[in-house]
Amino acid sequence: MRREITGFSNPTVKYLRGLRDKKNRRREGKFLVEGLRLLTDARETGRVPEMLVMAKGRDAHPLLDDLERAVMIAGGEIIETSADILSKITGKENPQAVAGMFTEFDTSLQALDRDAGPIWMVAQALRDPGNLGTMLRTCDAVGAGGLILVDDCADPFSVEAVRASMGAVFTQQIGQAGWEEFIAWLRQGDGQLVAASLRDSQDYRSAPYAAPCFILVGNESRGLPEDYEMACDLRVTMPMRGRADSLNAAVAGAVLAYEVLHQLEH
Amino acid sequence: MRREITGFSNPTVKYLRGLRDKKNRRREGKFLVEGLRLLTDARETGRVPEMLVMAKGRDAHPLLDDLERAVMIAGGEIIETSADILSKITGKENPQAVAGMFTEFDTSLQALDRDAGPIWMVAQALRDPGNLGTMLRTCDAVGAGGLILVDDCADPFSVEAVRASMGAVFTQQIGQAGWEEFIAWLRQGDGQLVAASLRDSQDYRSAPYAAPCFILVGNESRGLPEDYEMACDLRVTMPMRGRADSLNAAVAGAVLAYEVLHQLEH
Numbered sequence: 444m445r446r447e448i449t450g451f452s453n454p455t456v457k458y459l460r461g462l463r464d465k466k467n468r469r470r471e472g473k474f475l476v477e478g479l480r481l482l483t484d485a486r487e488t489g490r491v492p493e494m495l496v497m498a499k500g501r502d503a504h505p506l507l508d509d510l511e512r513a514v515m516i517a518g519g520e521i522i523e524t525s526a527d528i529l530s531k532i533t534g535k536e537n538p539q540a541v542a543g544m545f546t547e548f549d550t551s552l553q554a555l556d557r558d559a560g561p562i563w564m565v566a567q568a569l570r571d572p573g574n575l576g577t578m579l580r581t582c583d584a585v586g587a588g589g590l591i592l593v594d595d596c597a598d599p600f601s602v603e604a605v606r607a608s609m610g611a612v613f614t615q616q617i618g619q620a621g622w623e624e625f626i627a628w629l630r631q632g633d634g635q636l637v638a639a640s641l642r643d644s645q646d647y648r649s650a651p652y653a654a655p656c657f658i659l660v661g662n663e664s665r666g667l668p669e670d671y672e673m674a675c676d677l678r679v680t681m682p683m684r685g686r687a688d689s690l691n692a693a694v695a696g697a698v699l700a701y702e703v704l705h706q707l708e709h
Numbered sequence: 710m711r712r713e714i715t716g717f718s719n720p721t722v723k724y725l726r727g728l729r730d731k732k733n734r735r736r737e738g739k740f741l742v743e744g745l746r747l748l749t750d751a752r753e754t755g756r757v758p759e760m761l762v763m764a765k766g767r768d769a770h771p772l773l774d775d776l777e778r779a780v781m782i783a784g785g786e787i788i789e790t791s792a793d794i795l796s797k798i799t800g801k802e803n804p805q806a807v808a809g810m811f812t813e814f815d816t817s818l819q820a821l822d823r824d825a826g827p828i829w830m831v832a833q834a835l836r837d838p839g840n841l842g843t844m845l846r847t848c849d850a851v852g853a854g855g856l857i858l859v860d861d862c863a864d865p866f867s868v869e870a871v872r873a874s875m876g877a878v879f880t881q882q883i884g885q886a887g888w889e890e891f892i893a894w895l896r897q898g899d900g901q902l903v904a905a906s907l908r909d910s911q912d913y914r915s916a917p918y919a920a921p922c923f924i925l926v927g928n929e930s931r932g933l934p935e936d937y938e939m940a941c942d943l944r945v946t947m948p949m950r951g952r953a954d955s956l957n958a959a960v961a962g963a964v965l966a967y968e969v970l971h972q973l974e975h
Contacts, residue, residue: 447787483951487952488952516790530725530772531803577957578955580956580960581956581960582951582955583951583953584949584950584951584953585948585950585951586950586951607957608937609953609955611951612951614951614952639875648971650723657966658784681850681968682850682851682970682974683850684850684879685848685849685850685851685853685877686750686753686754686849686876686880687849687875687876687877689875690846690847690850690963691846691847691873691959693957694843694846694847694959694960694963697956697957697960697963697964698967699946704948704950705914706715708948
């Protein structure tokens with residue numbers, strides 16, 4: 444279906460604009476993705492937006508034609524509107540010429556395919572959506588199974604997280620759970636839980652990793668609670684040659700993930 | 710000197726508030742740092758703000774007392790004001806109870822001590838201040854000499870970069886230069902220039918690094934220009950097991966820096 448929207452107070456405009464707020468996303472189970480590149484990443488991994496919003500006067504682009512076609516075939520809705528209204532929806536002064544609405548994915552642990560990759564990343568109380576998206580991007584790069592968000596983390600479906608993921612939000616599995624639920628799920632099968640830690644830990648280069656390896660990274664300011672670290676099978680640490688005693692959470696996860704990848708492949 | 714400011718239109722308030730804009734920082738050569746933790750990091754590395762702004766009604770804290778004393782001894786200015794005015798200065802609804810103003814450091818290449826560390830990070834056209842601060846933090850962690858910003862990068866003295874650096878803006882040397890100037894400076898002495906690259910490159914784990922090693926990372930969307938890569942002594946690549954062909958710039962730099970650190974130390 445195709446229609447045009449010309450009014451700022453149109454209910455669809457209000458609905459889409461509302462998806463910038465986490466509580467509305469939660470209630471509706473929908474999220475917004477901006478830009479032809481991310482929407483093309485989504486399409487190439489089999490995810491087509493239910494609603495595609497395009498600014499009139501945009502430049503023609505073959506990938507945009509492909510996207511339109513995919514939305515039509517999937518029975519989705521295509522909305523043409525002004526650049527100003529698209530700007531109102533996305534909250535940006537210079538929005539990309541296209542945005543799409545998707546249904547949020549099932550993030551229950553039961554929905555995860557544990558065999559999807561030899562490495563998993565697990566973030567605990569990660570607050571920064573940019574860090575979250577960056578971790579998803581790293582997951583993709585190391586061929587991980589996915590990212591599991593433990594306790595109260597930033598929203599993986601926020602615009603910032605989706606953008607920082609560079610499309611990995613569509614290729615990586617995402618789980619969300621409290622700590623107790625996560626541990627119970629993890630211990631149902633094989634899985635080595637490895638904490639990036641400063642306590643009672645060994646050097647990250649000589650630690651014996653085993654697949655499937657779950658790399659646990661803590662909150663940006665507080666790190667991991669001690670009892671969480673103690674529940675891990677392995678605590679490893681990176682050299683710290685300067686004044687500080689920690690790395691950015693996404694950086695720590697990535698340095699560790701690349702070390703695990705190397706060991707598992709050699 | 711100690712004084713109280715009660716008016717929103719006070720010229721000092723306007724001046725400090727103006728330092729949130731890059732063009733004002735450039736003109737005045739000053740920058741703002743928020744929060745007791747960062748200001749304490751600065752003090753511990755011998756940097757004391759020229760002006761300290763404190764909100765009345767703040768909680769007492771021994772580190773704040775130390776900071777006040779250091780500012781007094783250094784002949785700086787202490788300003789007491791309301792939480793609302795501090796909020797206006799920092800642009801945050803819930804500002805930290807204290808902020809300080811510093812003179813920007815000399816970032817000319819001539820001012821850098823090349824012997825300060827065996828690893829240097831070099832960022833080209835890096836646009837995200839969070840990535841820039843994260844790279845400074847990683848520099849500190851690997852005991853680097855510093856971070857060199859080539860071409861048009863984000864401002865290392867922006868509030869976002871300073872915050873993401875977790876204090877490393879005070880411990881790491883920072884250089885700024887165009888590419889030609891950087892290369893001329895680099896080739897005046899020893900130094901291996903290593904690009905994180907996809908072209909004509911070898912695996913990052915088996916490449917022969919040598920100190921001082923300069924790790925070059927490119928712009929977030931475009932990567933490095935081809936002629937920049939070709940000017941490097943070594944081009945290395947990280948495994949990419951997923952759909953994407955690149956990592957976040959700060960992540961790529963960190964994975965590489967930790968590999969270089971390991972090789973140089975073993």
